Structure formats: structure tokens, C-alpha cells
Amino acid sequence: MAHCISLEAEKILDKQFKVLDKGFIRLVDYMGTDERIVQSARVSYGKGTKTVREDAGLIDYLLRNKHTSPFEQVIFTFHIKLPIFVARQWIRHRTARLNEISGRYSVLKNEFYVPSADDLAFQSSDNKQGRADTAIPKELQEEILSSLQKQQGDAYEAYTALLDKNIARELALINLPLSTYTEWYWQIDLHNLFHFLKLRMDAHAQKEIRDYAEVLFEICKTVTPLACESFERHQLGGVNFSKDELEALQNLLAGKDTGLSEKDLNRLNEKLKTGRQL
């Protein structure tokens, strides 16, 4: 039969998976499973599913060789609740379809993201887009959290005061902060979801969007476990080497000097040690 159902995915349909303090991800629907990837890849031969082992091998081959179109045959629809500053990063992924709650139509809820004390961090000195590892003193944590909450409370009070004066909802909201929660339906195919996950599960991505990406990946595993395994092996857990780096590694294996400058060699070492794309 061409219609595909995953029993694991059926079990979690409509279940809310909590993310951050007030957000969630819910799998609303899906179309296709690992089986659909295999069906569509084999369409030219007129053959359907074989054994799980053969299917796994085919999926792994397709992913490893970037034969991506069969992965576009699997579609996910998620309902996601997320702070606006996360949504701004998320929306940069253009290869998806979405519909967001309208603050022009509805009154927005008094819901704002407040980081946990452990997630508060100083600015990193070596990564301009990152956080430092140094611990924040407890008194400072408390001061920051209460200041964030006060600003959010004040902003919401000002918002409702404008609504009480019958000011248009689309104007009343303009001073609400980026920590305000929004909601959307987000639909994406598996190929583009993997692209999103590769970028947003990476250590360079901001912690808050990474938390969402990690939950998305767990949900995705219930629909396409074999494809997720291959994705983890070849894309998530792998790194690319430049031509120079490849030559350096070949030289090393042949017992020769790498031929790299000290700076490039350090970067290659770091890449090999951490498994991160640098």
C-alpha cells in the first residue's frame, strides 16, 4: 500500500513537547515515512519496499550521495509556540510554509520568555555571537531575572492600557518585547528539515533555537527513524574538509608534513577533536 503510517508517530500526534519555559512543539500531521522515501526512490524501477535492511541501505546511500529529492516527499506540519526573538531566526529558513497567530486580530497573551538562572551568561570574548562559560554570581542572576520580568510586566500593562482605550490591536502591540511568545503552524519537508536541524542543532546556533531543534529532531525520529539515523551519521555528526585540509590529512597518513600553516593546522586539529565545522 502506498499510504504510509508510523505507529511511533501516531502515538505522539497532538502531544505537546515542552520547550523553554512556556513554549512547545506539537506534531499536527505528517505525510510519508521512511517507506515513502524508498517508494519514491524506487519509482523508476517499479519496485516497492524490500527488507528493512535493504531500505536502510538505500536511504543511507541516498543521503550520503545527496540524492535529496526522495526526502522532499515526506512532509511534517508542526504547531510551535516560541518567543519572537527565536521566531526571527527561524523565519530565515525560507523553504517552509507557515501561518502565524495575528496580533492584529487577537489580543496577545501575557506570556514572555524568562531564561532560567543557569542560562544567563556573560558575553563571550572570543565568539562575537556567543556566550561565555564564566558563571554569573547568584545575586546578579536574581537582579537580571527580576529586571527582565519587571520590564515584561510593564510592557504588557502598557499594551492592555492602550487596548482599554480602544487603540487598534495592531498599534497597541508595537512596544511588546522580543521575549513575547508567538505561535505558528510550520510545514516543511524532510530534506529542508534536515538542513534546518544541521544549522540549528549546531553549537554555533543560539541555545534557545537549539532547544527547539533538538525537540524537532526527536519528533522527526518517530516518523523517519532510518533517515534520521543516516542524517546523524553523515550530516549532523560529520564535518566537511577543505581541499587543503584533505591534502594535509593525506600527507599525515603518508607520514609527511601536513603543509599547513600553524593557524590552519590548529583549526584542523580543533575540527577533528570537536567534530565541529570550523
Ligand SMILES: Cc1cc2nc3c(=O)[nH]c(=O)nc-3n(C[C@H](O)[C@H](O)[C@H](O)COP(=O)(O)OP(=O)(O)OC[C@H]3O[C@@H](n4cnc5c(N)ncnc54)[C@H](O)[C@@H]3O)c2cc1C
Ligand atoms: C549560527 C547562525 C548564525 C546566523 N547569523 C545571522 C546573522 O547574523 N544575520 C543574518 O541575517 N542571518 C544569520 N543567520 C541566518 C543564515 O544566514 C541563513 O539565512 C539561515 O540559516 C537560513 O539558511 P538557508 O538560507 O540555507 O535556509 P533556507 O532559506 O531554508 O534555504 C535552504 C536552501 O535553499 C536555497 N535557497 C533558498 N532561498 C533561496 C534564494 N532566494 N536564492 C537562492 N537560493 C535559495 C539555498 O541553497 C539554501 O541554502 C545565521 C544562521 C545561523 C545558523
